[in-house]
Amino acid sequence: MSIRVTNIGEHHDLALPTFGDVLRRLREERRLSRERLAFSAGVSASYVTQLEKGGKGKPTQAVVDALMRCMNQRNPLSDTERRYLYDLAGLTGSGYPTVDELKKSISADVLRMLVMYRPRMAALYDTRGNVLAGNIEWAQAFPGLSESGNLYRWMFADPVAQQVMPDWEIDVRQSVSWLRGVVGSLADPTVFGALMRELGEFEEFRRLWATGEVGYAPPVRTMRLRDRDTGELKTYRIQMGMLDSANYPGHIVATVGLPS
Incomplete structure (x- = not known):
C-alpha cells in the first residue's frame, strides 16, 4: 500500500x-x-x-x-x-498479558524511578488493579495491599482499608465506576472474569456494581489517607497515567502521590 x-x-x-x-x-x-x-x-x-x-x-x-x-x-x-x-502483524492487543508478564516487562530504569520518587509514594498497577511494583512510601500508605496483590480485593477484603481510607465509601464507589469503564473498553471483557467472580463475593461490591455507574479515572485527583500507626490524616494529590510500555502498551498504570 x-x-x-x-x-x-x-x-x-x-x-x-x-x-x-x-x-x-x-x-x-x-x-x-x-x-x-x-x-x-x-x-x-x-x-x-x-x-x-x-x-x-x-x-x-x-x-x-x-x-x-x-x-x-x-x-x-x-x-x-x-x-x-x-x-x-496485527497481534497487538490480541491477548491480555499475565501479571508475571507485565512485571517482567518493567525495566530496571522504571523500578529505580519508583525509588527516586521518594518521599512521594509511587506504584505500578495493571488495569485490573493488580499490584506490579511500589516504593516504601506507597506500601506504608496502603498497608497490606502489596500482600493482597490487587487494589480492588484489598479495598473490599481487608478491614485495614477502611481504617486508612476515611472516605472509603466515596473512593470505593469511584473505583468501581472506573472498573466498569475499563471493562467496557475491552474487546474481550472476559479477561476480567476471575476478578469479577472474586469481587462478586462481597455484598458491598455487588451493591455498587448494580448502580451501573461508569467513569474514567482523571489524571489528577485528591485522596485522603490516615496513617495507621499515628492516626495522622493527610491529603494527597494523586497523579495517574499509562506507562509507555513497548511490550504491553495500555496495560500498566503509573500512580504517584504527593502530600498536599
Missing part, C-alpha cells in the same frame, strides 16, 4: 510500512539469509520470501515469536522493534 504526496507538481508514491518490509530490513541488518532464518524458525524459505513480499496473510504469533528468537540470537531486537513487528 502506498500514499501519494504532491509537492509543487511532483508526485511521489511513499510506501506504507508492512510486516514484510520490516522483517526483511531486520533480517538483512543481521546478515541472515532467508534460508537460515526459515530453518531456525521452523518454516520454509519460500514462506519467509512470501512474508517479505506481502504475498501471505498475517503470520501467527507463534511464527512471529520464532522469527524474533532467531534474529535475537544474532543481534537482540529492541523493545520498540518487537512491538513494531507485533503491531504490523
Whole structure:
C-alpha cells in the first residue's frame, strides 16, 4: 500500500510500512539469509520470501515469536522493534498479558524511578488493579495491599482499608465506576472474569456494581489517607497515567502521590 504526496507538481508514491518490509530490513541488518532464518524458525524459505513480499496473510504469533528468537540470537531486537513487528502483524492487543508478564516487562530504569520518587509514594498497577511494583512510601500508605496483590480485593477484603481510607465509601464507589469503564473498553471483557467472580463475593461490591455507574479515572485527583500507626490524616494529590510500555502498551498504570 502506498500514499501519494504532491509537492509543487511532483508526485511521489511513499510506501506504507508492512510486516514484510520490516522483517526483511531486520533480517538483512543481521546478515541472515532467508534460508537460515526459515530453518531456525521452523518454516520454509519460500514462506519467509512470501512474508517479505506481502504475498501471505498475517503470520501467527507463534511464527512471529520464532522469527524474533532467531534474529535475537544474532543481534537482540529492541523493545520498540518487537512491538513494531507485533503491531504490523496485527497481534497487538490480541491477548491480555499475565501479571508475571507485565512485571517482567518493567525495566530496571522504571523500578529505580519508583525509588527516586521518594518521599512521594509511587506504584505500578495493571488495569485490573493488580499490584506490579511500589516504593516504601506507597506500601506504608496502603498497608497490606502489596500482600493482597490487587487494589480492588484489598479495598473490599481487608478491614485495614477502611481504617486508612476515611472516605472509603466515596473512593470505593469511584473505583468501581472506573472498573466498569475499563471493562467496557475491552474487546474481550472476559479477561476480567476471575476478578469479577472474586469481587462478586462481597455484598458491598455487588451493591455498587448494580448502580451501573461508569467513569474514567482523571489524571489528577485528591485522596485522603490516615496513617495507621499515628492516626495522622493527610491529603494527597494523586497523579495517574499509562506507562509507555513497548511490550504491553495500555496495560500498566503509573500512580504517584504527593502530600498536599
